[in-house]
Amino acid sequence: MSDVLNEAARRRTFAIISHPDAGKTTLTEKFLLYGGALAVEAGSVKGKGGRRSATSDWMAMEQQRGISITSTVLQFNYRNCVVNLLDTPGHRDFSEDTYRVLAGCDGAIMVLDAAKGIEPQTLKLFEVCRDRGLPLLSFVNKWDRPAREPLEVLDDIESQLGLIPTPVTWPVGADTDFRGVIDRRDGSYTRYTRTTGGARVAPEEDVDPARAEELDGMLWQQATEELGLLDEVGSEFDVETFLAGITTPTLFGSAMTNFGVRKLLDAVIDLVPSPRPRVTADGGARQLEAPLSGFVFKVQANTDKAHRDRVAYVRICSGRFERGDVAIHARTGKPFATKYAHTAFGSDRETVEEAYPGDVVGLVNATDLRVGDTLYIDEPVEFPSIPAFAPEHFRVARPADVSRFKQFRRGINQLDEEGVVQVLRDIDLGDQAPTLAAVGPMQFDVAKWRLEQEFGAPTLLESTPYQVARRTDAESALPLRQMSGVTVLERSDGVLLALFESPYWLDRVIADQPELTLEKLLAEGALRER
């Protein structure tokens, strides 16, 4: 096997998705602890309420709010593998960002709160992830607290998400009586001991059935009975349906006490596929050992106040990346020098010298690079663009101080290219008062905050009557523009969007004039309460 194939086979690139508070940050921290990447005590990944120092959150706003808005990439070694953990924002308002991050992943872990199961607010986010067909592991977290019955949690996954759970581990006990997990693959039972605050790896012991019976009596019996039931209905791990995103291997545990965390990390290594040849825009596939190629799944500006910069995060799809390589930027055909490339560990940067398929490289000063862009060497290739979500919230943006118009325009363009918000323009008004379109309203807070803080352009955001967007074309735009309750604006990727004052009005227009082009956009209605 070539070097590239060998290295690619060692990569596991995935993300954790969850409802806020389900435990994504804690779990990330614990992965680092088990991966040996966190020398300090667990508790340093996220600065909630300023109590902890921040490694993966570096936007002041995130710290103020205690939620993760921006994504970072964490890389660590575990067993013989290189693990790339891509962070996703937990809040559903940023689900489009999550979707882009998933485009750079080979798998994902869905973290559920044991007491809450699948929460309505995040249901659609999970559905969007499921629709990508990504292999998805499920981790039922917080088993050290009062939890629902494990079989109930499985039912929830199946009935609400249409994913078939195939339990890999099964809990013995729950709440303060949570003792350990049985691995269904070989029947082994791992018992854990708590450590203070879960700051250290939880001591574990493999216990045979006779001793388990002795130690855990009823709890052990109940778990084995439940397992008997599961065996009757099948629900065995099946690699094909897992890879197709039809079944989800499910594990139980507690990120806080570290129970089951190693099992989960092992499942990532054993089950999440290593990078495979990537589908290209023309329907072919870029082989792993082909010359270098990759695509941008995230652009982030001004992460480092000291150096006003712009970083494009590139997922390597083929070949070996070497810092200094000059790649071709497929959209413009221009060469792009990768002299300033780094890996990211929260806000700490480290220069990266080489990278392989599955790795993520942060390219600094990537002024021209946008989300979805492809870079390659030698053999031209283009990867499919990442579809934009249907916006559901709209605000007209104006500079609060007209003398800052230049800064305002620069800021708006930057936010547009990063995908912080979608920017829609009226052909007649141009840049004067663009309409900002978002999937969730919190995106506006980020946009406004960044325009002020980073670009020195205080901005007024005015509400608009529009509620729903559809893709249209130039021909249909003419009659649509004449109608009341409708406007047609152009997105920066050239797509024409018709905005309607209400879904009801949209339905009426479709019924009355079926000849008009009014196509649904991705994830329309994804974030409405159900």
Ligand code: G4P
């Ligand atoms: P998030 O990133 O998904 O938003 O969740 P995060 O890890 O920040 O966890 C949310 C809260 O749930 C935290 O409590 C965290 O300690 C707790 N938690 C996470 N995993 C477990 C678990 O397995 N068991 C229990 N019992 N709790 C868990 P907090 O009160 O917000 O913060 P802290 O004071 O505990 O740090």
